[in-house]
Amino acid sequence: MRVVVIGAGLAGLLAAQQLHNNGHEVVVLDKGKSPGGRLATRRIGDATLDHGAQFFTVREPEFEPHVQQWIHAGVVREWCKGFSNQDGHPRYIGASGMNGIAKHLAQGIDVRCNTFVFEVTRNEDTSWSTKIDDGTVYQSDALIVTCPLPQAYSLLITAHVEIPEALFQCAYDRTLGLLAVLDGESAVPAPGGIQNPDESLQFVADNYMKGISHIPALTLHFSPAFSEQHWDDEPHALHQLLIKHAQPFLGHARIVESQVKKWRFATPRTPWPQRIWQHDSLVIAGDAMSGPKVEGAALSGLAAAIAISELQN
Numbered sequence: 418m419r420v421v422v423i424g425a426g427l428a429g430l431l432a433a434q435q436l437h438n439n440g441h442e443v444v445v446l447d448k449g450k451s452p453g454g455r456l457a458t459r460r461i462g463d464a465t466l467d468h469g470a471q472f473f474t475v476r477e478p479e480f481e482p483h484v485q486q487w488i489h490a491g492v493v494r495e496w497c498k499g500f501s502n503q504d505g506h507p508r509y510i511g512a513s514g515m516n517g518i519a520k521h522l523a524q525g526i527d528v529r530c531n532t533f534v535f536e537v538t539r540n541e542d543t544s545w546s547t548k549i550d551d552g553t554v555y556q557s558d559a560l561i562v563t564c565p566l567p568q569a570y571s572l573l574i575t576a577h578v579e580i581p582e583a584l585f586q587c588a589y590d591r592t593l594g595l596l597a598v599l600d601g602e603s604a605v606p607a608p609g610g611i612q613n614p615d616e617s618l619q620f621v622a623d624n625y626m627k628g629i630s631h632i633p634a635l636t637l638h639f640s641p642a643f644s645e646q647h648w649d650d651e652p653h654a655l656h657q658l659l660i661k662h663a664q665p666f667l668g669h670a671r672i673v674e675s676q677v678k679k680w681r682f683a684t685p686r687t688p689w690p691q692r693i694w695q696h697d698s699l700v701i702a703g704d705a706m707s708g709p710k711v712e713g714a715a716l717s718g719l720a721a722a723i724a725i726s727e728l729q730n
């Protein structure tokens with residue numbers, strides 16, 4: 418089958434990899450500059466910073482072999498077994514940044530970045546036409562849509578498929594982030610991560626202690642309430658405010674360069690109870706379907722690949 422996958426985040430890439438390995442002809446389309454979506458790693462000078470997902474855990478047996486394969490390939494390694502509270506569950510990270518997992522999965526697959534999909538239509542013979550911003554139309558026998566649900570909704574509005582309203586009512590929390598390069602070691606304790614240090618912050622990571630950055634660099638992710646409250650602040654004032662909130666984690670170091678990052682669709686609030694939503698050859702997948710985390714996205718992508726493969730049986 419010819420399969421189009423919209424979204425080169427973890428869900429889309431895992432689905433594409435499985436289908437490609439099963440002999441299907443797969444094309445992955447993503448509007449971003451490179452694959453990964455919320456598995457995002459940015460370089461600022463000599464610093465490397467994860468600015469989306471910081472780490473992940475494994476709870477379900479279906480996910481375990483994939484993680485073991487990534488560890489074997491040197492793409493993933495264990496970071497720690499908890500932060501202030503060592504609960505014994507391994508926290509895994511991309512060995513050179515979380516985005517390395519996406520790059521690894523994209524190898525050998527036809528992934529087309531800088532490709533914004535703006536319309537999907539269902540043809541009379543139940544095949545699909547996916548139109549991108551330059552007017553190119555991709556024809557496929559099956560379609561997997563993995564972008565955040567509000568973005569999926571705007572694409573599928575022209576598809577003439579009855580999709581449950583409750584699916585698209587899923588709201589997302591926003592996340593404001595600060596990426597800060599330091600001139601010395603931070604005050605973040607080993608192993609380099611602090612969960613919920615105060616009401617305004619959700620996570621603070623030291624990318625140097627994590628082992629992905631050559632020089633000290635912090636990622637600060639702000640809480641949903643704080644992010645909502647300050648989302649539309651004037652950019653310079655917002656930047657200064659986020660820098661102020663970083664002060665307790667600097668120790669004797671100073672911030673030498675910093676950037677603000679805004680995640681509009683960071684975390685789905687009420688995930689759909691099944692791993693995918695399917696109507697014939699259309700599958701909607703992603704972390705909104707299976708739990709708002711890396712593992713949820715992976716499980717949903719794997720379920721999407723199985724659903725499409727079973728169409729032939």
Ligand SMILES: Cc1cc2nc3c(=O)[nH]c(=O)nc-3n(C[C@H](O)[C@H](O)[C@H](O)COP(=O)(O)OP(=O)(O)OC[C@H]3O[C@@H](n4cnc5c(N)ncnc54)[C@H](O)[C@@H]3O)c2cc1C
Binds near residue numbers: 453565703704
């Ligand atoms: C700030 C932050 C911190 C996080 N921290 C953690 C963590 O520590 N641990 C954890 O387990 N999880 C964490 N997560 C969640 C985790 O990153 C996500 O659950 C997971 O990466 C989602 O993968 P996905 O494939 O479902 O979606 P995405 O990664 O969002 O992929 C969807 C893709 O669709 C593309 N797209 C959207 N619209 C279009 C269009 N019209 N045309 C073409 N392409 C389109 C996007 O560019 C994107 O690449 C965090 C997320 C954020 C934002």
